[in-house]
Amino acid sequence: xxxxxxxxxxxxxxxxxxxxxxxxxxxxxxxxxxxxxxxxxxxxxxxxxxxxxxxxxxxxxxxxxxxxxxxxxxxxxxxxxxxxxxxxxxxxxxxxxxxxxxxxxxxxxxxxxxxxxxxxxxxxxxxxxxxxxxxxxxxxxxxxxxxxxxxxxxxxxxxxxxxxxxxxxxxxxxxxxxxxxxxxxxxxxxxxxxxxxxxxxxxxxxxxxxxxxxxxxxxxxxxxxxxxxxx
Amino acid sequence: xxxxxxxxxxxxxxxxxxxxxxxxxxxxxxxxxxxxxxxxxxxxxxxxxxxxxxxxxxxxxxxxxxxxxxxxxxxxxxxxxxxxxxxxxxxxxxxxxxxxxxxxxxxxxxxxxxxxxxxxxxxxxxxxxxxxxxxxxxxxxxxxxxxxxxxxxxxxxxxxxxxxxxxxxxxxxxxxxxxxxxxxxxxxxxxxxxxxxxxxxxxxxxxxxxxxxxxxxxxxxxxxxxxxxxxxxxxxxxxxxxxxxxxxxxxxxxxxxxxxxxxxxxxxxxxxxxxxxxxxxxxxxxxxxxxxxxxxxxxxxxxxxxxxxxxxxxxxxxxxxxxxxxxxxxxxxxxxxxxxxxxxxxxxxxxxxxxxxxxxxxxxxxxxxxxxxxxxxxxxxxxxxxxxxxxxxxxxxxxxxxxxxxxx
Numbered sequence: 015x016x017x018x019x020x021x022x023x024x025x026x027x028x029x030x031x032x033x034x035x036x037x038x039x040x041x042x043x044x045x046x047x048x049x050x051x052x053x054x055x056x057x058x059x060x061x062x063x064x065x066x067x068x069x070x071x072x073x074x075x076x077x078x079x080x081x082x083x084x085x086x087x088x089x090x091x092x093x094x095x096x097x098x099x100x101x102x103x104x105x106x107x108x109x110x111x112x113x114x115x116x117x118x119x120x121x122x123x124x125x126x127x128x129x130x131x132x133x134x135x136x137x138x139x140x141x142x143x144x145x146x147x148x149x150x151x152x153x154x155x156x157x158x159x160x161x162x163x164x165x166x167x168x169x170x171x172x173x174x175x176x177x178x179x180x181x182x183x184x185x186x187x188x189x190x191x192x193x194x195x196x197x198x199x200x201x202x203x204x205x206x207x208x209x210x211x212x213x214x215x216x217x218x219x220x221x222x223x224x225x226x227x228x229x230x231x232x233x234x235x236x237x238x239x240x241x242x243x244x245x
Numbered sequence: 246x247x248x249x250x251x252x253x254x255x256x257x258x259x260x261x262x263x264x265x266x267x268x269x270x271x272x273x274x275x276x277x278x279x280x281x282x283x284x285x286x287x288x289x290x291x292x293x294x295x296x297x298x299x300x301x302x303x304x305x306x307x308x309x310x311x312x313x314x315x316x317x318x319x320x321x322x323x324x325x326x327x328x329x330x331x332x333x334x335x336x337x338x339x340x341x342x343x344x345x346x347x348x349x350x351x352x353x354x355x356x357x358x359x360x361x362x363x364x365x366x367x368x369x370x371x372x373x374x375x376x377x378x379x380x381x382x383x384x385x386x387x388x389x390x391x392x393x394x395x396x397x398x399x400x401x402x403x404x405x406x407x408x409x410x411x412x413x414x415x416x417x418x419x420x421x422x423x424x425x426x427x428x429x430x431x432x433x434x435x436x437x438x439x440x441x442x443x444x445x446x447x448x449x450x451x452x453x454x455x456x457x458x459x460x461x462x463x464x465x466x467x468x469x470x471x472x473x474x475x476x477x478x479x480x481x482x483x484x485x486x487x488x489x490x491x492x493x494x495x496x497x498x499x500x501x502x503x504x505x506x507x508x509x510x511x512x513x514x515x516x517x518x519x520x521x522x523x524x525x526x527x528x529x530x531x532x533x534x535x536x537x538x539x540x541x542x543x544x545x546x547x548x549x550x551x552x553x554x555x556x557x558x559x560x561x562x563x564x565x566x567x568x569x570x571x572x573x574x575x576x577x578x579x580x581x582x583x584x585x586x587x588x589x590x591x592x593x594x595x596x597x598x599x600x601x602x603x604x605x606x607x608x609x610x611x612x613x614x615x616x617x618x619x620x621x622x623x624x625x626x627x628x629x630x631x632x633x634x635x636x637x638x639x640x641x642x643x644x645x646x647x648x649x650x651x652x653x
Contacts, residue, residue, distance in 0.1 A: 030272070030274075031271075031272045031273060031274035032271045032272065032273055032274060033273075033274050033276070034273040034274060034275045034276065034277075035276070037270070037271065037273055086325075087330075088330035088331070089330070090325060091303065091325045091327070091330030091331075092325065092330050093324065093325065093384075094281070094283055094383075094385065095281060096281040097385070097386075098330075101329075101330060105329075115280055115281045118270045118273055119270060120280070120281070121273070121275060121277070121280045122270075122273055124277065124280040124281055125275065125276060125277055125280070128277060143331060145358070145359065145360035145361070145367075146358075146360060146361045146362070147361060147362035147363065198363045201363045205362075205363060206363050209362035209363050209364065212362075213360070213362060213364075214331075216329065216331045216332050217331075217332060217360050217362060217364060217367050218364040218365055218367065219362075219364050225331060
């Protein structure tokens with residue numbers, strides 16, 4: 015009986031000041047951090063927060079565990095964490111106005127990142143972007159199915175139907191490649207997909223998909239993915 | 246059972262308190278007073294900071310001027326610059342506010358080997374460029390303005406209020422030729438920008454593939470080196486910024502220039518204009534009073550393409566770097582005779598691009614591009630002994646050197 019009373023008290027608790035890091039943790043996985051009606055991404059879309067890789071997940075970005083004190087981000091191209099965050103915020107989350115250091119949401123996010131960063135001497139992490147797109151050997155389709163579930167399915171949904179995809183702006187795979195023969199005459203559809211995976215929205219490609227670096231996805235797994243997709 | 250119930254309800258209670266981003270932000274209890282600290286603040290500016298743009302790796306090299314005599318002198322920092330950490334953007338030339346609080350960098354989007362795929366090859370100068378404004382304290386971007394394709398040179402007026410940026414758009418010449426367009430369609434524009442707000446004041450059509458731009462001593466004119474064998478003179482003090490174009494002697498055509506003017510230097514004392522041409526290797530002399538070229542005052546003896554030079558404070562000596570031998574010719578401006586040479590190649594310079602004097606006039610800073618694959622270099626020449634006293638390895642393809650300082 016006393017337990018029920020405690021539970022009732024817990025739910026009736028007066029909401030005093032909330033620890034900023036707790037609120038930051040909520041924001042981390044909340045797509046409405048960006049005010050864009052077209053955004054469906056959150057920080058958690060592309061980043062884990064664990065020290066070790068999450069089983070069954072291949073994120074485009076590095077884990078943000080120990081991220082707060084790294085000397086640089088984006089392979090050395092950003093030296094300030096807020097700039098790195100804001101690049102994601104504007105490039106992928108369709109945010110229009112970058113977060114300011116004083117914004118309560120920004121401060122909360124920072125406190126959360128500090129909370130998950132016990133190592134204040136954490137090194138910068140490598141980021142090897144594939145600049146020039148070439149074909150890769152096709153791999154094991156069974157492994158490719160795992161890669162699809164780990165890297166693609168959260169955004170693109172199930173193959174052939176897109177069921178469960180994060181947004182209708184995410185293409186349905188591999189059907190999207192049916193138009194590639196007309197759009198990119200003389201180019202293998204697989205190479206177009208490789209470009210999309212490696213370049214994301216950049217290098218003139220468009221959309222708002224993040225690029226997968228070599229650290230995020232090996233050529234071997236990319237080849238397996240293409241085999242699974244029949245491309 | 247009761248323990249399970251509490252475990253279930255606790256996060257619900259927390260969730261009710263924290264809300265989500267779509268809701269009103271709850272009252273927050275902060276534990277960190279200074280969020281998002283910058284760890285990139287550099288020592289005070291002191292007597293000045295040397296700034297070099299590394300155009301093929303999207304960085305600027307920063308070197309402290311005051312400690313140049315130190316045996317361990319080298320880069321204070323090499324900091325990334327640009328709008329995107331993903332693509333190479335080609336920082337190209339820099340300008341410096343007279344108060345030493347900001348510096349400005351052009352993004353050319355012209356970087357060989359920047360990337361390729363079914364959507365095309367990148368770094369070919371087919372997208373619009375930018376001028377960036379960076380805070381000198383922490384090298385953070387504080388403003389930017391979009392300009393035309395292939396930004397070339399970038400300078401600032403002495404009051405720090407106006408930027409001028411050329412567009413070395415060779416591709417435009419090719420495109421107009423290919424479609425049979427009119428010659429005037431080959432002209433690229435000079436961007437006249439408000440340095441405070443980073444907005445465009447005017448875009449002035451000047452000539453085909455304009456590159457170097459320098460101001461007359463009274464800043465009423467901008468002289469622009471045009472690859473089409475001419476110099477464009479832009480009147481900055483007249484409405485509409487009228488442009489006069491002056492051909493170099495024995496000029497070719499836009500499609501087949503004989504000289505290819507690329508750089509130019511203006512004397513701080515008499516305003517004479519020395520025009521450096523890539524192809525003919527001639528250093529032409531433009532008289533600012535008559536606005537005519539004076540062939541008898543030009544320099545024809547340079548063994549390689551002349552680049553961006555600088556004058557001694559008294560205007561008597563023009564330090565004119567040139568490639569192939571990678572040397573600096575000391576030109577007597579009264580006679581146009583080469584009175585000396587400073588050899589840079591023995592200290593490892595490949596493709597010298599620009600020289601700048603230190604404010605005390607005792608050292609010459611020479612930036613060398615390198616082979617565009619490996620790093621470039623900075624060489625400090627002690628003028629009293631005509632010897633290179635420092636060599637510093639830089640980033641890829643450095644293409645400008647300047648000094649950020651509080652001007653007296």
